[in-house]
Amino acid sequence: MMALELGDDIIVIDTGLMFPDEEMLGIDLVIPDITYLKERRRSVRAILMTHGHEDHVGALPYVLRDLPDVPVYGTKLTLGLIRTKLKEHRLAERTKLLEIVTGRPFTVGPFEANAYDVCHSIPDAVGFTIDTSYGTIVHSGDWKFDHTPVDGRQTDFARLSAIAAKGVLLLLSDSTRAETAGYTPSERHVGEILEGIMARASGRFITTTFASNISRIKQIVDIAAAWGRKTAIIGRSMENYTRTARELGYFDVPAGSLVHPGEIGKLPDDQICIITTGSQGEPTSALSRMALGDHRHVAVKEGDTVVMSSSPIPGNEELVTRTVDNLFKLGAEVVYEPHTRPHVSGHASQEELKLLLNILRPMHFVPIHGEYRMLVRHARLAIDLGVAPERAFVMTNGDVLRFDEKGARLDARVHSGQVYVDGLGVGDVxxxxxxxxxxxxxxxxxxxxxxxxxxxxxxxxxxxxxxxxxxxxxxxxxxxxxxxxxxxxxxxxxxxxxxxxxxxxxxxxxxxxxxxxxxxxxxxxxxxxxxxxxx
CATH class of the missing domain: 3.10.20.580 (Ubiquitin-like (UB roll))
Structure with a gap:
């Protein structure tokens, strides 16, 4: 979550959440402390959403409880996913959701905003330009340069060049893979690996990935259909994501390629593909229950091929390892090692980060979205490419970067922190x-x-x-x-x-x-x- 403030007007970009680590006993979710915004609620003009991942939209229902009249801007799919989430919290009817189209400017208070297409692991992801009286601010969102994306929508180089021609006061750029050299491979590369694994699978083909990775799920369904397999999607969050994406035209799959999980037992093993939640070893996820023999539709057995099509998030390694062990105990063949599992990141690596910096040539730079060491590495890349050291700022939660006639500087910090969600309680833990x-x-x-x-x-x-x-x-x-x-x-x-x-x-x-x-x-x-x- 980031706030931009100009005079008495504030816009917020993204309202993400974190999932608890193993030290947060009993905690369901971790959301940002928005005390600063609540104290200035009359000044908050809008919330802009870059894409529909939980770490960018997940806290929105809790934020809207305190900022109920603030409109939310996003692309078609992002708003569709948000609407589903708000219905669960009974907030959909009273929330103003405004759809944006890339390349079409819109005005929020003194800010003129515009979105541009970026390639990420979910369709309809965007970055934002925010024009202010001091200059143009670019917020990259989550992105990478994929020249062969599954949905055909590349990060918009032409728009980036046009933005650069006007001059960029400040670039805020995703730092998730700032430690990784080279380029992030294309999502299409995952399909090639998946097809090779499926060609060797004699029994059922079971794979798990992030529920929101619509492009990955679509690739799996298409490949399975080409090999004569019907696909069952299992897991509430994945079912919700794919249902919304399909209704909005972002998940077109071959006719008859999907079956209900209840139909799995009626088909031969070599005609079944199962896509399930549980890529992070979550104890209550569908894959974990399958690995324990506790799922009502699927009991993993000898002859099954199980593919982990994701990388463990730091801190989840033990949970994933436990799930993999349980799958092996049931006789399944598990593809899980880093050099064999079909997975690529949706975030830019170092050479892409450099290319974006070279295209935009910002006067000031702030790395965002990553661990502190990643932010430092990204800032050093920017300095190596010509950003003045005194204009590259590594910021933490609560830091304020102030622009005025004297330039940019870090100002007094504001109240920030984390709020724990435990059951129905928000902030009482x-x-x-x-x-x-x-x-x-x-x-x-x-x-x-x-x-x-x-x-x-x-x-x-x-x-x-x-x-x-x-x-x-x-x-x-x-x-x-x-x-x-x-x-x-x-x-x-x-x-x-x-x-x-x-x-x-x-x-x-x-x-x-x-x-x-x-x-x-x-x-x-x-x-x-x-x-x-x-x-």
């Missing part, structure tokens, strides 16, 4: 809650319940102790008895004198005493929770 979850998950819980007389301070019931995830049940009895003794000793010390100790003081004393005792005995730190009731 704080860092302290996450720490508690980690404590319980790593060392378990030690719950102490006792009742005390309100007048005398004497224990009238308990302490009763329940422990979970701490030590085996057979080893807990001795620790529980020792803890009870420590609690009794601690209460006697706390209650000496004329005045009874406050309940909060007793609770703190029990927590400290028991925590110290348990660490002394086990070198572990379970979450100790004293519950005191006054009678």
């Amino acid at each position: 704080t860092q302290s809650v996450m720490r508690d979850r980690w404590s319980i998950g790593s060392d378990g819980i030690f719950l102490i319940v006792l009742s005390i007389d309100r007048q005398t301070g004497q224990v009238v019931a308990g302490p009763d102790i329940v422990t979970k995830g701490f030590v085996p049940e057979e080893d807990a009895a001795d620790l529980i008895e020792g803890s009870k003794q420590r609690i009794a000793d601690g209460l006697r010390q706390a209650q000496t004198g004329e005045h009874l100790a406050e309940v909060s003081a007793l609770r703190d004393e029990i927590h400290a005493t028991v925590s110290s005792y348990l660490y002394e005995r086990t070198k572990r730190r379970p979450m100790v929770i004293p519950v005191l009731m006054q009678l």
Whole structure:
């Protein structure tokens, strides 16, 4: 997510989300903290969407809850995918969605915007030019230079040249593959590899890729049809993406080439192709359930060929490896190694990044969309190609780049961060809650319940102790008895004198005493929770 602000007017480009890493226990999604925009909600004029991937549109339903009257601009397919998402959140009817066409300018407040075609792993992706009183800003979106794209729509070199002729004040460019030398191969290369694998498959052909990779899915369906195979698409997100793309004319496949998953068992194995979700080893995905023998339509068996047509996102390697192991255990032949799996990225590599910089020749440069090291590498490429070092800015979340009559400089940071989505809760899971979850998950819980007389301070019931995830049940009895003794000793010390100790003081004393005792005995730190009731 990026905001451009001119005077009292703000436009936002993309509203993506992140998926939680393994340390974010119980978290479903991670979305940007938009406090800065909420405080200026009357100034937000529009949200511009570059394409329909989750890391660019996924947070939109949550953003629109706080910015309900802001119109959303995007291309036909992007808006179609957004509309499906907003229906799930019951926001579709009240959200203003405005379709844009590349090469046709539109005005938002003081900004004149225009979109240009870029090639990516989803159709209808665009970059934006934003004309301001200070000059033209170019936002690349996610892109690569593919001269033989499956859908026939290349990144628009002619438009880029025309943009360069006017002069570019600032280029914001995708940095995902800034560490990768050379050029990113064409998506058509994937089809050649897939066809070779399918030609050797004697049984069912099962493949997984990202649900939003419409071009890849279309290639697989076309190749399968050429080899006399019917294709079943499995996985709710993939079914939604392909259904929307088909309704809007972006997923034209041979007549009769698709079958319902329920029809798989009625066809010979050598006439079936299955495209499924689960490329990242997600535990609840269709492929993971197939690998565990827990899917209602598909049970992986000996003779099946399973193709991993994607690369693991950093952090997902263990999940993918586990899925691959389970598939091998069921007797399947799995194509998963980097040099054999049919996959190419949708992002530009170093030589393409250099070419874009050489075409546009921007005065200022900001690398976007990547890990910090990728941003640094991309900035160094720009400097090598002539951007002045003082005009190449590596920015992190919350940084502000200010333009005025003196030029460009980094200004005071604004509030930013991450918001956790857990079930129906948005933002109610704080860092302290996450720490508690980690404590319980790593060392378990030690719950102490006792009742005390309100007048005398004497224990009238308990302490009763329940422990979970701490030590085996057979080893807990001795620790529980020792803890009870420590609690009794601690209460006697706390209650000496004329005045009874406050309940909060007793609770703190029990927590400290028991925590110290348990660490002394086990070198572990379970979450100790004293519950005191006054009678």
